[in-house]
Amino acid sequence: MKKIISIALAVMLVATSLVGCAGDKDKGNTGDSGNKPIKGADITLITDKGNIDDKSFNQGSWEGVVEYATKEKIPHTYIKPEEATDSGYLAAIDLAVEGGAKVVVTPGYLFEVAIYDAQTKYPDVKFILLDGTPHTADYADFTIKENVASIMYAEEQSGYLAGYAAVKDGLTNLGFMGGMAVPAVQAFGYGYLQGAEDAAKELDLPDGAIKSIYHYTGNFEENDTNKATAKTMYQEGMEVIFACGGSVGKSVMSAAKESQGKVIGVDVDQRYDSETVITSAMKGLSSSVMSVLDSIYKTDKWSDFGGKSTTFNATNEGVSLPTIVIGDEKADAFDRFEKFSKEEYETLFKSLENGEVEVKRTIEVKDPSGNATAEELTSQLNLKKVKVTTR
Structure with a gap:
């Protein structure tokens, strides 16, 4: 700076x-x-x-x-x-x-x-x-x-939870829109892809069964360009976009509403901002x-x-998906998923908490901007089930 x-x-x-x-x-x-x-x-x-x-x-x-x-x-x-x-x-x-x-x-x-x-x-x-x-x-x-x-x-753990949940819920086209390629945003994205990969393995899906478009906007703004980018991603088949860039999320939610798409929020529970938000990769x-x-x-x-x-991290309330609906103790925070349940989530979270699952936080990126290529993501995150393209 x-x-x-x-x-x-x-x-x-x-x-x-x-x-x-x-x-x-x-x-x-x-x-x-x-x-x-x-x-x-x-x-x-x-x-x-x-x-x-x-x-x-x-x-x-x-x-x-x-x-x-x-x-x-x-x-x-x-x-x-x-x-x-x-x-x-x-x-x-x-x-x-x-x-x-x-x-x-x-x-x-x-x-x-x-x-x-x-x-x-x-x-x-x-x-x-x-x-x-x-x-x-x-x-x-x-x-x-x-x-x-x-x-x-440990943003990588929170992103992992979100990617895993999306694939377990039956989604196979996963978009990612990060703000800038700073360490926290990178970690969210890397974890997201790893979570999707592991869920696809558990479901015994074929290699390349999960498609992902991976993109950094270069800002943390709500603007027409970011909305247009998200809308294009939905038009190209992305069923859900992990909006990981502050106010970028508002642009993605707006595009999702017009495209009948889904959104994964970030940092806090964003379900209250839009019906399109199925869950959020939260920090504590x-x-x-x-x-x-x-x-x-x-x-x-x-x-x-x-x-x-x-x-x-997962051991001290540092990461999670939402498990409650504020103001309604009887509500199901997983009600916007088709298949993925709170019970499955708790089992997954426990595996992070006790160290059974390790999520990679960083990879080597040649571009000084921090924007990884599809090859860097694929090789260093060991992606086989997930076919990722960048733009």
Whole structure:
């Protein structure tokens, strides 16, 4: 990421703070903080490019903050920087700390450089960096200081669950639309193909029985181009598309609705956004945030997380497909599958949890962009049942 100097920062704030009386509801206010410090929040989350209701990374992380802080009656807020740059993120961190934040939560790899600087600038503040590791802008130094918890996720496992479920459900044409070929998105896609491969083997399908179109959009946006790409993939026979790119998912859902196609969501349960979403490859954003906050406020075990990277996976609520429908305890979260059941899912998940199934997270890609060729995917992921094409 480029370091851009001398920017003008305007920060838009939506605050949710708690009063100390038992039984009081979470109260909020909205406003434009300008360049003034935000006062009174012990925990501040700073969003990346997206919004707090992006149905993805920001929202999932914020929900963890809200749930924990509400339960423990801790004042909390979030800031959306207007400038999505290293300098812009650091300026937002400045505002949070000036306002009294003791804990700053930053969701996404875009904060890596800003947190690298902030960890030295604010040694008494604890930083929770989700999906990233602090480093210098030139990637020369990756020091994680004791006041930073670097939280990573086994996206390859979550993608594996989704690909396996799709094939077990009878789908044989699986599309993948990732945003940019960054490590997390790559891992989702590689796991998706491996899950499809293993399910096809269990079903004793012939080689090449599963067709997959694999594509990176080059952005994380909802736009007409991404919608058109998804629509073309459906027209070419893709029955389902794993939409793995933030707001790219909205474009895919729109195309699916017009094409009678299906969608696999990402990061959080996106079934509530569209009837086309059959399941979602989720990260345990909320649970991981709450675990780290608990180490600060209750258990005094910050040393379990501070100064290092911790990966959340199948063993510690780090990955999953949705197993409940929010607001309806009797509902079946697998009701949008034709065949795949919760019982099958639980058996599969157990195999990940106990290490019976190992999923490859990385492969060697020659292109500096990170975009793998069909040959690289096929050979390094050992695909036989899955015939993949890239574009």
